[in-house]
Amino acid sequence: EKEKLPLSGKTIVFTGELKSFSRHEAETKIRELGGIPSSSVTKKTDFVVVGENPGSKYTKAKELNIKILTEEEFLKLIKK
Secondary structure (H helix, E strand, O other): OOOOOOOOOOEEEEEOEOOOOOHHHHHHHHHHOOOEEEOOOOOOOOEEEEOEOOOHHHHHHHHOOOEEEEHHHHHHHHOO
């Protein structure tokens, strides 16, 4: 039985600088785990991962009540 991928069908946006990996590496990781990396926050975004010095995407995520994860929370999520 194929294990369900932790990010299956989830749309994820990054904002700010990540410490653990580059934006490209993070987006590759999301794809490997079944997720969809996106560059813009919309009502369809499942969560926003916030790094150092986040920009307008962070504000928009708060306005739309989208779940916000710190980089540490994101790392825990993908290490399952």
